[in-house]
Each structure stands twice: as structure tokens, then as C-alpha cells.
Amino acid sequence: MLSIDNLQNTFKKKISELQLLGQPPELYEPIRYAMELGGKRMRPLLTMLACDMFGCDVQKSMDAAIGIELFHNFTLLHDDIMDQAPLRRGQETVHKRWNANRAILSGDTMFAMANRHMILTPPLCQTQVLDIFNRTAIEVCEGQQLDMNFETRQEVSVPEYLEMIRLKTAVLLAASLQIGALIAGASSADAQLLYECGMCLGLAFQLTDDLLDVYGNESTFGKMTGGDIIANKKTYLYLRALERASPEQRTLLIKLFSDTPDNPDEKINDVKGIFDALEVRVLTKQAIDCYFDLAMSHLKAIGLPESDTNVLKDYAASLMQRQV
Amino acid sequence: MLSIDNLQNTFKKKISELQLLGQPPELYEPIRYAMELGGKRMRPLLTMLACDMFGCDVQKSMDAAIGIELFHNFTLLHDDIMDQAPLRRGQETVHKRWNANRAILSGDTMFAMANRHMILTPPLCQTQVLDIFNRTAIEVCEGQQLDMNFETRQEVSVPEYLEMIRLKTAVLLAASLQIGALIAGASSADAQLLYECGMCLGLAFQLTDDLLDVYGNESTFGKMTGGDIIANKKTYLYLRALERASPEQRTLLIKLFSDTPDNPDEKINDVKGIFDALEVRVLTKQAIDCYFDLAMSHLKAIGLPESDTNVLKDYAASLMQRQV
Numbered sequence: 001m002l003s004i005d006n007l008q009n010t011f012k013k014k015i016s017e018l019q020l021l022g023q024p025p026e027l028y029e030p031i032r033y034a035m036e037l038g039g040k041r042m043r044p045l046l047t048m049l050a051c052d053m054f055g056c057d058v059q060k061s062m063d064a065a066i067g068i069e070l071f072h073n074f075t076l077l078h079d080d081i082m083d084q085a086p087l088r089r090g091q092e093t094v095h096k097r098w099n100a101n102r103a104i105l106s107g108d109t110m111f112a113m114a115n116r117h118m119i120l121t122p123p124l125c126q127t128q129v130l131d132i133f134n135r136t137a138i139e140v141c142e143g144q145q146l147d148m149n150f151e152t153r154q155e156v157s158v159p160e161y162l163e164m165i166r167l168k169t170a171v172l173l174a175a176s177l178q179i180g181a182l183i184a185g186a187s188s189a190d191a192q193l194l195y196e197c198g199m200c201l202g203l204a205f206q207l208t209d210d211l212l213d214v215y216g217n218e219s220t221f222g223k224m225t226g227g228d229i230i231a232n233k234k235t236y237l238y239l240r241a242l243e244r245a246s247p248e249q250r251t252l253l254i255k256l257f258s259d260t261p262d263n264p265d266e267k268i269n270d271v272k273g274i275f276d277a278l279e280v281r282v283l284t285k286q287a288i289d290c291y292f293d294l295a296m297s298h299l300k301a302i303g304l305p306e307s308d309t310n311v312l313k314d315y316a317a318s319l320m321q322r323q324v
Numbered sequence: 325m326l327s328i329d330n331l332q333n334t335f336k337k338k339i340s341e342l343q344l345l346g347q348p349p350e351l352y353e354p355i356r357y358a359m360e361l362g363g364k365r366m367r368p369l370l371t372m373l374a375c376d377m378f379g380c381d382v383q384k385s386m387d388a389a390i391g392i393e394l395f396h397n398f399t400l401l402h403d404d405i406m407d408q409a410p411l412r413r414g415q416e417t418v419h420k421r422w423n424a425n426r427a428i429l430s431g432d433t434m435f436a437m438a439n440r441h442m443i444l445t446p447p448l449c450q451t452q453v454l455d456i457f458n459r460t461a462i463e464v465c466e467g468q469q470l471d472m473n474f475e476t477r478q479e480v481s482v483p484e485y486l487e488m489i490r491l492k493t494a495v496l497l498a499a500s501l502q503i504g505a506l507i508a509g510a511s512s513a514d515a516q517l518l519y520e521c522g523m524c525l526g527l528a529f530q531l532t533d534d535l536l537d538v539y540g541n542e543s544t545f546g547k548m549t550g551g552d553i554i555a556n557k558k559t560y561l562y563l564r565a566l567e568r569a570s571p572e573q574r575t576l577l578i579k580l581f582s583d584t585p586d587n588p589d590e591k592i593n594d595v596k597g598i599f600d601a602l603e604v605r606v607l608t609k610q611a612i613d614c615y616f617d618l619a620m621s622h623l624k625a626i627g628l629p630e631s632d633t634n635v636l637k638d639y640a641a642s643l644m645q646r647q648v
Contacts, residue, residue: 024466026473075432081424081425082428082429100405105406105465108432109465112458112461115458119451119454134443138437141351141429141433148425149350
């Protein structure tokens with residue numbers, strides 16, 4: 001089994017070899033910029049890792065890994081327009097640095113490039129991989145639309161929120177693992193188990209993100225905490241808090257989440273006070289553990305020796321920052 | 325050989341059977357709206373026609389035809405945002421009727437749906453068809469970027485313009501024919517000849533559009549003439565005129581094309597006066613004939629009996645409104 005560092009370096013090398021320059025430069029500059037912004041490369045690593053786990057040369061999964069990373073970055077370009085986000089990974093977003101038209105069109109091109117890479121999967125699983133990939137793409141769009149719907153909706157239930165993050169985030173992690181397994185020649189049943197594993201990891205990962213945004217250590221989380229509270233985002237913590245709130249707490253929470261004060265520190269403190277009183281930190285940690293354990297049980301069901309699944313286990317645990 | 329009417333009805337039936345409703349409705353409503361706006365359905369007809377021409381049941385090409393039409397309509401959704409177009413086929417554009425975010429995300433979904441339909445092509449030519457499809461998608465984006473670049477550029481040469489319309493319009497017509505041929509089991513060489521044929525038809529088609537926008541009969545053209553002149557669009561006619569203009573005509577033409585008067589009738593007349601003096605109508609007709617004839621020579625080179633190629637010939641001629 002290859003280590004995460006090893007896989008990361010292999011992917012980095014492959015990305016640097018990509019020909020991301022073309023004509024006209026106005027179209028390709030943003031593509032190169034977006035792909036060079038970096039990030040955790042979580043999805044391609046999962047594809048490579050799954051491929052390796054089933055005993056296949058990871059080189060066979062590199063095109064799929066690149067395709068998935070191109071797709072993921074395409075969704076970021078378009079999401080950032082829709083969310084009017086000024087920054088991504090500490091740098092200007094494409095639509096801010098250039099304009100929305102460039103971000104739309106460069107994004108479209110990245111999606112087509114992604115499909116061209118996906119086509120290069122081995123013939124035996126090509127149809128299946130391409131269908132999973134594009135079905136997942138549709139689901140990611142459905143998730144993004146739900147996310148936008150929720151912004152202007154007063155009432156969002158916890159199950160509705162879970163369905164949104166399942167579509168927007170978890171299905172792509174799931175598909176990344178499944179595709180890696182299929183390329184390695186795993187059976188459809190084993191690949192499906194890995195898909196379910198990835199889905200649960202994806203849910204746990206997003207809930208971890210929600211949790212760390214409030215309670216994270218800023219130096220290990222990598223960004224300022226309180227961002228979701230400032231942005232009035234209906235996260236898992238907020239929705240669980242609303243469920244459990246007394247009428248007074250509910251009124252206060254809704255009021256706090258309809259406000260955008262110039263100095264948000266007091267607001268963050270007030271929200272955290274309610275969250276603490278309602279114990280949503282513990283509840284969220286429990287949900288994360290629950291999804292993580294379910295992910296591990298799917299992984300175990302595949303029946304591979306532990307020595308083959310440990311890299312995924314450790315990587316998944318590191319993503320959850322289980323020390324939280 | 326099936327008639328164009330027959331092919332059109334077959335496609336209409338297939339489109340009406342598509343399941344274009346899904347969750348959340350905010351994502352799928354614009355997709356259904358866009359697909360029901362109609363249009364000539366030129367690209368899917370070319371795919372079906374090519375399939376039929378090589379003696380194959382058109383039903384085998386229906387998924388590809390749907391995929392290509394979904395793709396084409398996706399590009400319209402995004403182009404209309406970028407061009408801030410309020411109307412498409414006499415109806416509100418998606419970004420006007422809803423908003424830009426809906427048009428971006430519904431468009432993205434349509435592209436993924438398009439790829440899912442393309443995957444359903446027969447296994448023997450699947451890889452080739454998918455690669456042509458996504459390579460063409462990239463080229464269409466390149467063409468759209470060039471088109472946007474030209475809007476703000478003073479100097480555009482005629483060859484640059486031809487390259488732009490080749491990418492933005494012609495390659496998709498070419499690929500539509502090629503994909504239909506491949507599905508029918510035509511040789512790569514014959515499918516390539518049909519691609520070249522489609523490319524020339526695409527160029528002739530776009531130049532016809534440029535010509536009819538100035539000199540067309542409004543009742544047969546289907547829209548008001550003079551639109552490109554009002555919008556200061558650097559069409560083939562404008563660029564040929566600039567090439568041949570005297571210094572005085574050049575200055576006047578550039579001045580006219582930097583102006584947006586409230587009552588455009590006088591501007592249209594002045595521009596037409598220069599176009600007439602420089603004989604660009606004749607030049608454009610010659611170029612259209614030249615590309616059309618080249619298209620027919622590629623078609624002839626395939627070596628099919630005339631009875632098999634007549635439907636394409638007649639359809640192509642009708643697109644050029646060769647009576648102009």
C-alpha cells in the first residue's frame with residue numbers, strides 16, 4: 001500500500017504535467033489558475049487510494065483522478081459566482097480576478113476536459129465509470145440548488161439539510177472511491193460498498209466542517225472560525241439548535257441569523273452561548289462519529305485484509321480531525 | 325431514406341418522452357423550459373440523417389441526438405447570460421425569466437445529462453463518440469471566448485472571424501454528422517469526410533445568417549433584419565467591408581459601429597449604403613457558395629449513391645435558403 005504522501009506527490013506530478021494552456025488564453029488562464037490554487041486534492045486521492053487498495057497500479061487511475069479534480073474545481077468556479085464569494089483558498093476567486101463570464105466559460109471547459117479524462121479509463125469499466133461520473137455531476141448540481149434554496153427559506157429540517165450535503169458534497173467523495181475501485185477491477189458489489197463508505201465519510205466530513213467553523217482551532221482549521229455564523233449559514237449546528245431551542249432561544253437565534261452587524265464578535269458569542277446551552281457541539285460530534293463508524297463498517301464488509309484498508313482509515317480519520 | 329419531416333417528428337416524439345422533471349424543481353424547470361422552446365433541432369436532425377444515410381435504424385442514434393440537443397441548449401443558456409440577451413426564440417431567456425444563477429446551474433446539469441445520453445451509444449464506437457463530443461464542447465467554448473474577445477477588439481481579420489465561427493458554430497454541426505455516421509457503423513474515414521462536410525456547411529450557415537440579418541426577407545428569416553448592425557456586431561459583412569473600404573468609408577463605418585442611436589433606422593441605412601457600395605453582399609454570397617460546394621464535394625467523396633445523400637443535400641440547401 002502506498003502512503004498518502006506518496007499518492008499526493010504522484011498526483012502533484014501528474015497535475016504539473018497537464019497541458020493547461022491553450023487558445024484563447026482568456027479561456028485557459030483561469031483554468032490553470034484554479035487548478036494551481038491547490039487544496040487538499042481529497043477526491044483524486046480517494047480514487048488513487050481505492051485503486052491501490054484493490055491491488056492495482058495507481059497509474060491506471062490517474063486520468064480519472066485528474067478528471068474528478070477538474071470537475072470539482074469547475075463546480076467551485078461556478079459556486080463562487082453564485083455565492084458571490086470573493087476568496088477561495090485565500091486567493092481571489094476567478095470571477096473576482098477576471099469576471100463572471102470568464103468563470104462561467106472556463107468552468108464549462110473544465111467540465112468537458114474532465115469528461116475527456118474520464119474517457120481514458122480502461123475499456124472494461126468505461127461505461128460504468130462515465131455513467132457514475134455524470135450522474136454524480138447532476139446530483140452535485142441538485143445539492144447546490146438545494147443549498148441556494150435553503151438560504152432564502154425560513155424552515156429547513158435536519159433531514160433536508162443532510163440530503164443537501166449528501167448531494168452537494170458526499171456523493172462526489174463516494175463516487176471518487178467507487179471509480180477507483182472499478183478501475184482496479186473490483187467487483188460491482190465491492191465498489192458499491194466503497195461508495196457507501198465514501199458517502200458516510202462525506203457526511204461526516206461536512207459535519208466536521210460545520211463543527212470546526214464554530215469550535216475549531218484556527219491554526220489547524222486553516223481559516224477563521226465563526227464564518228458560517230457571520231454569513232447566517234443554516235449549518236447542522238444551527239438546525240439542531242433550532243430543533244431544541246425554547247421559544248425564547250428560537251426567537252433570539254432567528255433574530256441573530258437575520259442580522260449582519262459591522263462588528264460580528266458579539267453576534268458570534270451570543271450564538272455560541274445558545275449552541276453551548278443546547279449542547280449542539282456534543283450532538284454534532286455524535287453524528288460525526290455515527291457516520292464515521294458506519295463508513296468503517298461498509299469498508300469492513302468488503303473483506304479486504306486490514307493492512308490494505310488502513311491507509312484509507314487513517315486518511316479518513318485525519319479528515320475528521322478526530323481529536324476535536 | 326427517411327424525409328426531414330419524418331426525422332423531425334421522430335425527434336419531437338423522443339424529446340416529449342424525456343423525463344425532464346426532477347428535484348429540486350428550481351433546477352429542472354429551466355431545463356424543461358429551454359428544451360421546449362423548440363428551434364430548428366438542426367444538430368440532432370443531422371445526427372439522425374447521417375445515421376440513416378449509412379443504412380442504420382435511426383433509433384440507434386436517438387440518444388446521441390438528444391445528447392447533442394441538450395448540449396446545444398446548455399450553451400445557449402450560458403451564452404445568453406454572457407451576452408445579456410433578453411430574448412431567445414421570441415421568449416424570455418432563462419436568466420431573465422429566473423436569474424443568472426439558475427441559468428448557470430441548470431446549464432451545468434444539462435451538460436451532464438447530455439454526457440449521460442452520449443454514453444448510451446453502441447459500445448463499438450462509444451469511446452470515439454464521447455471523445456468527439458467533449459472535444460467539440462471545448463472548441464465551442466473556445467469559439468464563444470473568441471466571440472467575446474472580438475466585441476472589445478478594434479481589429480479583427482476575416483480569417484480570425486472564420487476561425488471564431490468555425491469553433492463556435494461549425495464544429496458542432498460537423499460533429500453531429502460524424503457521430504451519426506459512427507453510430508451507423510460507417511468507417512472512420514467516411515465519418516471524417518462527413519465531419520468536413522458539416523464543418524463547411526456550418527461556415528456557410530453562419531455566413532448565411534450574417535447575410536440574412538442585413539438582406540433577408542423578414543418573413544422568411546424569422547426575425548427583424550438589421551439586428552447585427554444595431555448591436556455593432558463584427559459580422560463577415562462588416563469585416564469584408566472594412567477590408568475594402570476607402571479611408572473615408574472606413575472612418576465612417578467604424579464611427580457608425582461605435583454608436584447606439586435611439587432610432588437606428590438611419591444607422592442601418594447608412595451601413596447598408598456602404599455595404600452596397602463595397603459589394604459585400606455579393607462577396608458573402610460567393611463565400612457561402614464556395615463553402616457549400618466544398619461541403620458537397622466532401623459528401624460526394626464518401627461514394628454513397630446519390631439517392632442516399634439527397635436528403636442531406638436538400639436539407640443543407642434549405643438551411644442556406646439558397647434562393648437569397
